[in-house]
Amino acid sequence: MKVLVPVKRVVDYNVKVRVRADGTGVETAGVKMSMNPFDEIAVEEAVRLKEKGIATEVVAVSLGIAACAETIRTALAMGADRGILVESDAELQPLAVAKLLAAIAGREQPGLMILGKQAIDDDMNATGQMLAALLGWPQGTFASKLTIEGDGITVTREVDGGLETVALRLPAIITTDLRLNEPRYASLPNIMKARKKPIETLKPADLGVDPAPRLHLVKVVEPAKRKAGVKVASVAELVAKLKTEAKVI
Amino acid sequence: MTALVLLDHDNAAIKQPARSAVAAALKLGEVHVLVAGHGARAAADAAAKLPGVAKVILADAEPYAHGLAEPLAALLVALAPGYSHILAAATAYGKNVMPRAAALLDVQPISDISAVVDADTFVRPIYAGNALATVRSSDTKKLITVRAASFDPVPAEGGSAPVEAAPSVDLPGISRFISSELSRSERPELTAARVVISGGRGMQNGENFKLLEPIADALNAAVGASRAAVDAGFVPNDYQVGQTGKIVAPDLYVAVGISGAIQHLAGMKDSKVIVAINKDEEAPIFQVADYGLVADLFVALPALSAELGRG
Numbered sequence: 355m356k357v358l359v360p361v362k363r364v365v366d367y368n369v370k371v372r373v374r375a376d377g378t379g380v381e382t383a384g385v386k387m388s389m390n391p392f393d394e395i396a397v398e399e400a401v402r403l404k405e406k407g408i409a410t411e412v413v414a415v416s417l418g419i420a421a422c423a424e425t426i427r428t429a430l431a432m433g434a435d436r437g438i439l440v441e442s443d444a445e446l447q448p449l450a451v452a453k454l455l456a457a458i459a460g461r462e463q464p465g466l467m468i469l470g471k472q473a474i475d476d477d478m479n480a481t482g483q484m485l486a487a488l489l490g491w492p493q494g495t496f497a498s499k500l501t502i503e504g505d506g507i508t509v510t511r512e513v514d515g516g517l518e519t520v521a522l523r524l525p526a527i528i529t530t531d532l533r534l535n536e537p538r539y540a541s542l543p544n545i546m547k548a549r550k551k552p553i554e555t556l557k558p559a560d561l562g563v564d565p566a567p568r569l570h571l572v573k574v575v576e577p578a579k580r581k582a583g584v585k586v587a588s589v590a591e592l593v594a595k596l597k598t599e600a601k602v603i
Numbered sequence: 604m605t606a607l608v609l610l611d612h613d614n615a616a617i618k619q620p621a622r623s624a625v626a627a628a629l630k631l632g633e634v635h636v637l638v639a640g641h642g643a644r645a646a647a648d649a650a651a652k653l654p655g656v657a658k659v660i661l662a663d664a665e666p667y668a669h670g671l672a673e674p675l676a677a678l679l680v681a682l683a684p685g686y687s688h689i690l691a692a693a694t695a696y697g698k699n700v701m702p703r704a705a706a707l708l709d710v711q712p713i714s715d716i717s718a719v720v721d722a723d724t725f726v727r728p729i730y731a732g733n734a735l736a737t738v739r740s741s742d743t744k745k746l747i748t749v750r751a752a753s754f755d756p757v758p759a760e761g762g763s764a765p766v767e768a769a770p771s772v773d774l775p776g777i778s779r780f781i782s783s784e785l786s787r788s789e790r791p792e793l794t795a796a797r798v799v800i801s802g803g804r805g806m807q808n809g810e811n812f813k814l815l816e817p818i819a820d821a822l823n824a825a826v827g828a829s830r831a832a833v834d835a836g837f838v839p840n841d842y843q844v845g846q847t848g849k850i851v852a853p854d855l856y857v858a859v860g861i862s863g864a865i866q867h868l869a870g871m872k873d874s875k876v877i878v879a880i881n882k883d884e885e886a887p888i889f890q891v892a893d894y895g896l897v898a899d900l901f902v903a904l905p906a907l908s909a910e911l912g913r914g
């Protein structure tokens with residue numbers, strides 16, 4: 355079974371982003387970029403499926419500017435076999451990404467696609483569900499455990515009240531949650547090996563998709579800052595302040 | 604313009620986040636609500652009492668019993684022609700279903716809105732809430748999930764809407780519910796509580812979370828946690844507050860042994876009053892705390908329960 359893993363290039367999770375003064379977006383120039391952390395979990399899971407002999411090939415796909423090839427290289431260094439870059443300088447929103455990925459699924463015929471549950475830049479939490487819809491496949495979102503048996507997959511999901519287990523028919527879409535696994539660090543030899551692994555480059559037009567955005571950015575602003583608080587010296591002072599000053603207890 | 608709201612429910616009552624989604628929808632026009640489930644008549648009756656709701660649609664059938672996205676999305680698509688907007692709370696339930704329905708309708712969903720500007724324009728937090736984006740949708744229909752913490756919920760009672768049965772829909776049989784393992788608690792739900800007390804890695808183990816209990820009892824609080832505490836297995840996954848967990852905005856949030864990473868702040872910085880208890884006076888959590896106590900939590904927590912016990 356072939357496993358496809360979409361990996362997004364995002365601002366590193368350690369960076370505190372700054373809103374541009376002109377309100378057109380956040381500052382990305384000179385900012386550290388990394389693979390979306392949920393996608394690292396997705397790559398890890400796919401590579402483990404290969405190590406268990408369940409997956410035959412792991413293909414990492416990234417959509418965006420040419421530099422997304424670096425994100426694919428990271429996936430290759432973790433153990434993916436090859437990459438596909440869909441290059442576009444225009445902004446790609448989840449609907450467009452899902453359509454492009456659906457077109458790639460049409461060519462590649464994977465048995466499973468594993469995505470992150472959420473990109474930590476746009477915080478959309480949408481692409482996996484949309485891709486599943488476009489392909490007519492079932493979806494196991496927010497996954498913390500996967501078991502593949504025959505033509506089915508059992509998925510434990512992190513839901514609001516705890517955990518839920520569902521059975522899906524393959525091919526299926528999975529989106530990862532934080533507890534699915536702990537992604538490995540790529541070793542130096544594997545980083546070297548990854549340089550020789552192939553990356554195919556396509557354009558949205560090659561896939562017959564119109565990627566025009568449907569959401570238009572009006573402006574981006576910084577959220578209101580909280581005003582500085584005070585330090586209290588004791589538990590007694592804390593409780594007194596909560597009662598008489600803040601009046602919340 | 605009529606909006607349809609897909610409601611989170613437990614077959615008996617409507618969940619508070621769903622009542623916040625109704626509040627958001629009421630800013631757009633007439634509101635109908637959808638209760639999908641199996642044996643969910645009581646939930647539909649509860650939905651009929653939500654003030655401002657003009658009609659309840661009840662889809663009562665076995666495939667809807669466990670909130671699976673595949674049948675629910677098909678149901679929403681069947682109902683979609685009557686509506687300009689379809690909304691749900693940005694809960695695990697809403698986030699699972701809405702984008703799937705949106706793709707079937709060729710619509711780009713608008714996730715996790717924190718404000719309604721007009722019928723086409725919405726505000727949504729991005730980058731863990733470090734920026735607020737105002738976006739205008741050019742889709743003719745809008746599919747939206749609502750950040751419940753940003754909208755005061757409509758009251759549970761006061762209305763009296765008619766309940767109508769949903770049309771029957773051809774449903775895909777590609778997914779099946781097997782089981783659930785839900786955390787049981789007598790306490791209020793995290794996203795509905797007026798007071799939340801959360802523990803982090805500083806709690807050291809699950810046993811120590813018991814130190815939070817007398818305080819939670821005294822304040823009628825929900826107990827939450829940081830990702831680090833969940834990953835370490837101290838508490839179940841559904842306790843996680845943050846960018847990728849639950850978003851809360853209670854009157855009082857108490858962070859104990861939590862450093863205050865961006866991802867945690869994203870889930871609680873809109874709380875009215877924030878208290879931080881941390882032994883490291885440099886911890887970033889103090890930058891957002893209204894009241895900071897630099898102390899060892901193993902000393903401060905027993906003292907706090909004693910102080911609250913005095914009444």
Ligand SMILES: Cc1cc2nc3c(=O)[nH]c(=O)nc-3n(C[C@H](O)[C@H](O)[C@H](O)COP(=O)(O)OP(=O)(O)OC[C@H]3O[C@@H](n4cnc5c(N)ncnc54)[C@H](O)[C@@H]3O)c2cc1C
Nearest residue numbers: 803804805829830831845846847848860862866867882900
């Ligand atoms: C993709 C992604 C998503 C994430 N999503 C979330 C999320 O939704 N929610 C979330 O919380 N995090 C999230 N994180 C993790 C986040 O980056 C931090 O790692 C996490 O919040 C740290 O948890 P913590 O504050 O409990 O632990 P630490 O950062 O280790 O802090 C522990 C604190 O406890 C204090 N302490 C220790 N002992 C004591 C004592 N005896 N008395 C008093 N204080 C003490 C220490 O001084 C320290 O400040 C995410 C990370 C990533 C990469």
Ligand SMILES: Nc1ncnc2c1ncn2[C@@H]1O[C@H](COP(=O)(O)O)[C@@H](O)[C@H]1O
Nearest residue numbers: 360361417469470472473478479480481
């Ligand atoms: N431009 C992209 N390239 C590759 N994968 C993407 C891209 N955008 C979204 N994804 C995938 O979809 C997931 C969810 O993203 P989102 O719906 O934007 O929160 C990510 O974790 C990725 O797996």
